[in-house]
Amino acid sequence: MATETSKRGIWNSRIGFVFAAAGSAVGLGNIWRFPYVTGESGGGAFVIIYLICVALICVPYLFAELSLGRHHQRNPVGAIKAITGPSGWLLVGGLCVVAGMMILSYYSVVAGWAIGYVAKDVIAPHTSFEEFIASPGMVITLLALFLGLTLYVVIGGVQQGIERWAKVLMPMLVVLMFVVIIRSVTLEGAAEGISFYLYPDFSEVGFQTIMVALGQAFFSLSLGMGTMITYGSYLPKRENILNSGGYVAVFDTSIAILAGFMIFPAIFALGFDPAHGPALVFVILPEVFAEMPLGGLVGVLFFLLLSIGALTSSISLLEVVVAYFIDEKKWSRKKSVLTIGILAFILAIPSALSQGATGFLSDMSYLFGEEGLFGQNDFLSILDFFFGSLFLAVGAFFISIFVGWVWGAHYAAEEIQQGSSFGGTLMKVWIFMLRYICPAFIFIVIMGMLFDII
Numbered sequence: 168m169a170t171e172t173s174k175r176g177i178w179n180s181r182i183g184f185v186f187a188a189a190g191s192a193v194g195l196g197n198i199w200r201f202p203y204v205t206g207e208s209g210g211g212a213f214v215i216i217y218l219i220c221v222a223l224i225c226v227p228y229l230f231a232e233l234s235l236g237r238h239h240q241r242n243p244v245g246a247i248k249a250i251t252g253p254s255g256w257l258l259v260g261g262l263c264v265v266a267g268m269m270i271l272s273y274y275s276v277v278a279g280w281a282i283g284y285v286a287k288d289v290i291a292p293h294t295s296f297e298e299f300i301a302s303p304g305m306v307i308t309l310l311a312l313f314l315g316l317t318l319y320v321v322i323g324g325v326q327q328g329i330e331r332w333a334k335v336l337m338p339m340l341v342v343l344m345f346v347v348i349i350r351s352v353t354l355e356g357a358a359e360g361i362s363f364y365l366y367p368d369f370s371e372v373g374f375q376t377i378m379v380a381l382g383q384a385f386f387s388l389s390l391g392m393g394t395m396i397t398y399g400s401y402l403p404k405r406e407n408i409l410n411s412g413g414y415v416a417v418f419d420t421s422i423a424i425l426a427g428f429m430i431f432p433a434i435f436a437l438g439f440d441p442a443h444g445p446a447l448v449f450v451i452l453p454e455v456f457a458e459m460p461l462g463g464l465v466g467v468l469f470f471l472l473l474s475i476g477a478l479t480s481s482i483s484l485l486e487v488v489v490a491y492f493i494d495e496k497k498w499s500r501k502k503s504v505l506t507i508g509i510l511a512f513i514l515a516i517p518s519a520l521s522q523g524a525t526g527f528l529s530d531m532s533y534l535f536g537e538e539g540l541f542g543q544n545d546f547l548s549i550l551d552f553f554f555g556s557l558f559l560a561v562g563a564f565f566i567s568i569f570v571g572w573v574w575g576a577h578y579a580a581e582e583i584q585q586g587s588s589f590g591g592t593l594m595k596v597w598i599f600m601l602r603y604i605c606p607a608f609i610f611i612v613i614m615g616m617l618f619d620i621i
């Protein structure tokens with residue numbers, strides 16, 4: 168077992184795991200996706216539903232993934248197989264691998280935009296964001312650059328690659344966010360944005376909104392597709408899963424909330440529409456930077472750190488898929504990374520071209536009508552809703568049933584107890600949440616949304 172573990176890699180230290188898992192969690196989901204879905208979903212009420220989803224569903228569920236991963240020291244498919252042998256449950260593991268692949272594809276496209284914005288004044292001065300992302304040569308080159316970086320880190324393996332990067336750069340991002348927030352909230356007219364963000368108006372909330380909030384919570388915490396199973400599998404037994412997971416959840420959620428404070432005051436102060444869609448952050452932030460002393464420099468640094476945040480997330484997406492091929496198919500790390508990287512690049516091309524470069528991918532109303540599919544009409548956004556929200560919720564539904572009922576919540580609880588004081592009432596509450604509340608809540612939300620649509 169010891170040799171097996173060392174071959175697979177193991178985190179150097181708890182802080183290494185916390186930073187790597189936080190690195191996976193914090194990324195475009197917090198800074199790009201959270202503000203734009205909040206803006207589209209009406210502001211304060213969405214934020215409250217999101218926070219409830221995190222606390223009530225995602226945090227209990229996070230411990231299920233971590234315990235399953237650490238117990239069997241395997242990727243999602245391997246961990247499930249170690250419990251049931253060949254069975255239909257393996258399909259759930261397969262779902263994780265597919266979701267990882269699909270999310271990685273469009274995630275890399277958006278991350279490419281962020282990289283492009285680091286050097287925008289040099290590579291595309293005087294171009295609007297809309298023109299920028301509609302230029303096929305530009306977006307595909309940036310996509311290739313970002314994916315290439317992701318492959319480079321993941322080939323390095325767990326310790327040398329992921330842990331080292333995450334440790335240094337995450338704290339820098341936080342500091343810079345505070346600098347931007349100070350400018351944003353002191354702009355004239357910022358108060359209106361703050362009240363949009365904090366004042367809840369539940370009159371417009373339907374199942375679709377709750378679904379988006381739940382999906383966003385899963386996406387942001389990297390849950391529902393086995394990332395935390397995979398990262399948990401590199402955790403040594405002496406580690407305290409409760410503390411480590413708790414830090415990650417609090418840190419990730421704080422970054423999302425801070426991102427809102429960066430964006431919403433500025434949106435209203437500068438007269439933009441909060442429901443601006445996926446372009447929101449890229450359009451608003453440069454305007455804020457323009458209002459700052461040394462704004463050019465702040466902009467470059469900000470997009471640089473955002474790209475790095477995206478990188479620490481994309482490496483976790485890739486790692487899930489790679490761990491599957493290494494563990495189950497006995498491929499070498501290099502072969503797995505290169506094969507999957509090329510596939511992800513090919514899969515990403517339609518998303519890259521769906522923001523204005525190619526008509527039939529940018530507006531798919533010929534398939535889904537003016538309303539779009541789940542309100543989205545371009546390929547990237549449809550993929551994002553489908554895999555980044557719905558699939559993750561479905562994945563979490565099955566994994567919570569699997570850990571709660573098939574493997575058995577008591578085994579999971581025992582695993583968590585190794586290294587942490589997790590007993591008595593707390594354990595009972597957790598088991599109840601995992602077995603009943605998580606699956607029931609997710610099921611009701613998905614069904615509610617599907618019926619709303621019909």
Ligand code: PFF
Nearest residue numbers: 192194195196386387389394
């Ligand atoms: N949590 C990442 C973010 O917020 O940007 C995205 C992500 C990474 C989602 C890994 C899912 C995942 F498994």
